[in-house]
Amino acid sequence: MSRRNPLLLTLPFLLLSLLAQTLAAVEPAKVEVTPSTVKTGTFYGGAKMRIAGMASAGNKIIVVVRGPSAARVFNKLGRVGPIWVNTGKVTISGAPSLLMIFSSAPLNACLNSAVLDQYQLDLASLKKQVQTDAKAEDRDRLAYDFLAFKAKQGDYRLNSVSVHLGAASPEGLPYSLDFQMPRSATSGKYQVSVLECRDGEVVNHADVELAVVEVGFPALIASMAREHSSFYGFISVIIAMAAGFGIDFVASHVFERKVAAH
Secondary structure: OOOOOHHHHHHHHHHHHHHHHHHHHHOOOOEEEEOOEEEEOOOOOOEEEEEEEEEOOOOEEEEEEEOOEOOEEEEEEEEEOOEEEEEEEEEEEOOEOOEEEEEOOOHHHHEOHHHHHHOOOOHHHHHHHOEEOOOHHHHHHHHHHHHHHHHHHOOEEEEEEOOEEOOOEOOEEEEEEEEEEOOOOOOEEEEEEEEEEEOEEEEEEEEEEEEEEEOHHHHHHHHHHHHOHHHHHHHHHHHHHHHHHHHHHHHHHHHHHHHHHO
8 A cells, every 4th residue: 555745745735825925925905094085065174084004013104195186377476677476377287286195204214215216205206296387497496386385285294204003913013094184185086005114115005095075065066167167157147246236235234324323
């Protein structure tokens, strides 16, 4: 009676174990975004957000909330003699409408400069993405002014060390982030990216879509302006006329009463 080689019996189990380890190593991190949809209405003043998940022990975490890019037109100021006046229009595009970067440690401690540039996580890489129809000699200054404007407006928040790391366990390293979605967030599809970093490189990442939608009266007005522009224009004129007559009526009665009181 032939005896089976013990190595042949254990080989399938070894292969299955190696395969499981490989799949676990490349499995994307699971991310929970709460709420998954932000609804902006008449009284919207921002939304409380929470992002949580599980990472590998020993990794640093970067969370990026990036809005859709859209072209915007700005007035261009120029000096004429002793005063500053509008000298034309300039269109700026290519940059995200909103960009918020949170991390468990300073960005330069998480990633090297090349990777920061690759993922567009610092000011220098963002300036490269800004496109404008201005003259070549003005583009660098306009890009810097635009990014500074977005930061002052609250749409850009870079290098906020606010990702909380929990205690590591056999399941991994829990992390969480609580932040405020700004009131200036416009409707569209946003991307939430979680980057796990080690030794200056990104070793794992996950992307989750976040929807920002208009609801209520603002959504009705936007839909009417987009789908029934002629009717919207007519209604706007009627409302403006009614408001003007109403203000005139109230003002005339108020002043008449004041005169009568004398």
